[in-house]
Amino acid sequence: MMLSTNQQSSTKNLSEQSRKVLAIRDDVFAEWEKRVRSLILGADEVSHPVLLDTLPLFYGNIAEALSPGFERANGASDSTAATGHGSERARTTEYKAVEIVHEYQLLRDVLFEVAKQHGIKFSGEEARIIRSSFDQAIRDAIEEFTALQRTFRERVAASLTHDMRSPLSVIVSGAELLLATSPGQSDKIARKILDNGLRLETMIQEQLDAIVQPAPHTAALPLAQVDALALARKVGEHVNDTTSAHCEVSGEAVTGWWNESALRRALENLALNAAKYGDGKAVSVKVAQTHGRVVISVHNCGNPIPDDRRKDIFEYLNRGEQSDKIGWGIGLPFVQEVAKRHGGTVVLDSSEQAGTTFTLDIPIDGRQFNGG
Structure with missing residues (x-):
């Protein structure tokens, strides 16, 4: 199996400490999955493969970062494993950003706990690398997660504003016809329909303009x-x-x-x-x-x-x-x-x-x- 995101499949170039960390990986993820499913809302509805996602590869990256022979600074450097994880969570789960942070924190805690149970002791530098790995992974995953969430929302808004144009045109056309043919009290009703229909049309155009125009360059409002x-x-x-x-x-x-x-x-x-x-x-x-x-x-x-x-x-x-x-x-x-x-x-x-x-x-x- 692939150990990390660089397609590494052999442990021969890893340090003894790194091999020990890899040896407990199954135990770590078994305990992590149990905790995630009990503590994170909605996780119990996610299948096992989807739940683990890119995390095992990220774990392998940490093992490499712990080996002096590898230049990987931490488990999230030189890799998009965490970014991919954030993307997957956005597209396949009902997670919120805080829940992604929580699952990374749980994985970090479980890694230290299971390692201790197996008699693995980390030096100060090794502990720093592990914590740095999770810190950067959280940042990368959340950045991608929020970017995708923003894109989804913009698409929803665009769809809403686009789809409303067709019935709106019927409303305006009908109001114009009613205004032209119905005297008396109907004039007031027709005028209200027409005014609101035209106003809604302006709203839709404003919404579309806001969607397609980047926020920093949004045109000034006419005052x-x-x-x-x-x-x-x-x-x-x-x-x-x-x-x-x-x-x-x-x-x-x-x-x-x-x-x-x-x-x-x-x-x-x-x-x-x-x-x-x-x-x-x-x-x-x-x-x-x-x-x-x-x-x-x-x-x-x-x-x-x-x-x-x-x-x-x-x-x-x-x-x-x-x-x-x-x-x-x-x-x-x-x-x-x-x-x-x-x-x-x-x-x-x-x-x-x-x-x-x-x-x-x-x-x-x-x-x-x-x-x-």
Whole structure:
């Protein structure tokens, strides 16, 4: 069998210590697999070959790195075993990045434990090489894993925006026909359909532009003077028209330089989420200004967001665990991106006592941050 990623199949050039490490490899992986399947969520559903993946080759690389006759600095150097492992985990499992880190840590711990059981003692330098091997492997695997996850998400977003164009064209065409042939009250309905259809078309194009254009070179948003309170009231009307929740808007008029379309979409995402997750209770939107910044908060009294979800609440395609709620998980990341492109941020505050509040906090004059 191949011992490492350089196709090495013989131990004759290895040191005695390296051969001892290779001799316990089966014991190491047997114990490692037992621990992984019991400690890592989803690992018990992965077949044995998929679970081990490139790890045995990585182990062989460590044995080579422990031999003075080999130039391999550590088990992850001069090899893409760890990168391949990260890629496989992204494509074949439901793992998260933290679970990849955990399985490498388990393998490291088991290696030291089994070696001790077999009377293998490592020098300080040998222990350093082993730890260095795992440190670099974790970095390489996570880098590839996250890159692939990002690619998958971009493909999903591209597919969504592309597929929506066909039904959208039907909506717009039908609305135009209704507007031309139906007098009276139907005019108002047709105008609303048409306006929202055209607006959705703009959203789709913006989303496609964001996908195909690298983030560092994203074009500046076109900015204009916007009244935040008037914009919030439009959002409140939209929530009241489209949901059963009652949205109340209050605060002071604050005029600033922002992108009206992006800011409205961001507020709508927050307000519609508040209506969706607020169990039908009231949603309140407040507008204020302080120290040259506009602060727009959206509050509901639904169940609080758990502590373990707050750290990733703005991650792309993160929908949480409320399976009865429909959503694509792209709203909050979009809100965060809008805030960032205006030089600000989004703040989450959530507790059983106070409810949940998302606050959009951005400079009143976005021109200095956006370049527009």
